[in-house]
Amino acid sequence: PISPPHNSPIPPALTPVPPGRLPGLRPAEPGEFSLRAFRRGKLDLTAAEGLRDLIGAETEAQRRQALRQLQG
Template identity: 75%
Template structure:
């Protein structure tokens, strides 16, 4: 795995770490173009987020926050998206769910 960042999608970084969304250090000469690596394909948009969600590394509000962060155009949008990504909305939703469960709804 890449020594710099844990991969939130829950799978190991390719070795050498080419085409990784994290800033893994790799000398340019060790990067193989995708056309030369059998079975390698570009990731689909959202593919790593889906993997993270399926492995329990990312909840739905955080995945939405990541999507919002990628599409943010203003500082206010980025701040809100980061709140979602950090799990602040997920905590709020879990609190609501717990409260509703306690009253029998």
């Protein structure tokens, strides 16, 4: 992207549009990207479960165990 000179206004064409104003865009559902990765074979079931456990980890021990599962 082009950066405007210091203290210069950003031209309207370069102003980001809020996602709610673009047709067809919506916020992702929880787990949506993991599900897509799983369906495309980029993430196996064990790794997906490890990722879920990592997100839900409340202790350091849970985090370490989830990372081991996620990494295989």
